[in-house]
Amino acid sequence: MRATLVARVASRIMAHVVDKPLICVFGATGTGKTKLSVQIAKHLGGEIISSDSIQVYKGLDIASNKATSEERQGIPHHFLDELQMDEQLTMPEFRDRALQLIKQMHQNNQVPVVVGGTHYYVESLMSVTASDLLESDSETATAETKRTDAQIEVAAIPDDDLYNKLKLVDPASAARLHPREHRKLRRSLEIAMSTGTTQSALIKQEQALGSPLRFRPTLCFWAVLERRLAKRVDEMVAQGLVHEIFGFLATLVHREVVDTRQRPTRVLGQLNFQHGILQAIGxxxxxxxxxxVINRGWLEEVFASKKPTIVNQQAWQELDELLIQKPGSTLLAKGIEQVKVSTARYAKRQQTWIRNRLLRERDQLFVYKMDSSQPSTWEDTVWQPALQALKAMQAQDPLPGLALQPWPTATPVAEAPIEHTCSLCERSFYSTRDWESHLASRAHKKRIAGAKRREENERRRQAKRSAEASREATGADSTEDTS
Structure with a gap:
């Protein structure tokens, strides 16, 4: 019986496997993925599939580090500049569309090149997952209808209710997620509602399958660097990052101000920075x-108008003046520093994902590590080694790559988020890092000092009342004695 089941699963896996090559270029932010992918596509005569959840939006070119027309060098790039700011592209939608593009490229004898920093997008194209096997049990149209219905149902759930809802549906997934990771919580709920299987159960199935490759061979070029991230942020600021971010926010806020007639600051407080394009760093x-700058009257005329937002040259000049004056200059410096911190954290998370999910031993997977730390030595340290690997693949004799780790045999136990509540500030934190950061913050220390002052004042008032009560009692006793 078990042998029959194994054979059936193996047969379903093979239905998703194609003996055609796939090239993937991945790495943390700022590692030169775009440059390498264009060079590879030019050499192979292929096309590029961008797997970046932010670059798919129109605009925001600086913040997302989107390849310019010159950098693309005439190579077709898919999934760039497709969505408006209020639209979204889910991972299953990306995967299904991208796989169709890859199929067309293979039919045209082209080699597809996948590049981007959203690594779960990359993984969805590299590997056959348990969700693929699940969907193969039903008609595609039926599966798509269920997925759409689940997305609509989950979208109606308030952010504050997501965590408790998931604890009821999939406790194992809820245990490894932060209660404020709304996007991930929604994704776990969508999987459960659309497939009838929990995400935690799917993960166990994927590990049992070993996530076999969709395309054989698959060559992966892993671009790494140890420095340059902070410098890259400074370059983005010099290119106009602040103006780009403010232009987007001004357009978004203006639309809501016109529709709801609320104050701009109130609209800002209602924006969700965990969905869509607002997830972008910046x-x-x-x-x-x-x-x-809004409180200082910037763009007041724009917000009062019902016409489409136009941030003109005069408005940008007014903004620049506000940025060189205090406290604007101080807030600008803090914002730039926070962008550097967020970028470094994001790069670290990307590297962790790559090691844990992409760099796993599988048949016909070849991974080549490229040191892109020094742009001046790019030709010798990046392109020439990549070119050798590509030529070997074309000769059907791929070069050995990195020694990869096997898939774990058991699901690692995720550490459940621990809630830390500051009753003084009336805030909750679900990670030790955020909790310690809050305890060391100036705002928290001010609250402590204020509480101590209030306690001292209350102690003095009580002592004063006690003294007055004692004097009154003494006076009363004296009156009685006199009588």
Whole structure:
């Protein structure tokens, strides 16, 4: 019986496997993925599939580090500049569309090149997952209808209710997620509602399958660097990052001001920075600065108008003047520093994902590590080694790559988020890092000092009342004695 089941699963896996090559270029932010992918596509005569959840939006070119027309060098790039700011592209939608593009490229004898920093997008194209096997049990149209219905149902759930809802549906997934990771919570709920299987159960199935490759061979070029991230942020600021972020926010806020007739600052407080394009690094980090310039009257005429937002040259000049004056200059410096911190954290998370999910031993997977730390030595340290690997693949004799780790045999136990509540500030934190950061913050220390002052004042008032009561009692006793 078990042998029959194994054979059936193996047969379903093979239905998704194609003996055609796939090239993937991945790495943390700022590692030169775009440059390498264009060079590879030019050499192979292929096309590029961008797997970046932010670059798919129109605009925001600086913040997302989107390849310019010159950098693309005439190579077709898919999934760039497709969505408006209020639209979204889910991972299953991306996967299904991208796989169709890859199929067309293979039919045209082209080699597809997948590049981007959203690594779960990359993984969805590299590997056959348990969700693929699940969907193969039903008609595609039926599966798509269920997925759409689940998305609509989950979208109606308030953010504050997501965590408790998931604890009821999939406790194992809820245990490894932060209660404020709304996007991930929604994704776990969508999987459960659309497939009838929990995400935690799917993960166990994927590990049992070993996530076999969709395309054989698959060559992966892993671009790494140890420095340059902070410098890259400074370059983005010099290119106009702040103006780009503020232009987007001004357009978004203006639309809501016109529709709801609320104050701009109130609209800002209602924006969700965990969905869509607002997830991009830069929006949350520069939000205090944006609030400051709005409170100082920037773009007042725009917000009062019902016409489409147009940030003109005069408005940009007014903004620049506000940014060189205090406290604008201080908030600008803090925003830039926070962008650097967020970028470094994001790069670290990307590297962790790559090691844990992409760099796993599988048949016909070849991974080549490229040191892109020094742009001046790019030709010798990046392109020439990549070119050798590509030529070997074309000769059907791929070069050995990195020694990869096997898939774990058991699901690692995720550490459940621990809630830390500051009753003084009336805030909750679900990670030790955020909790310690809050305890060390100036705002928290001010609250402590204020509480101590209030306690001292209350102690003095009580002592004064006690003294007055004692004097009154003494006076009363004296009156009685006299009588």
């Amino acid at each position: 929006f949350k980090e520069f939000l205090p600065l944006f609030e400051h």
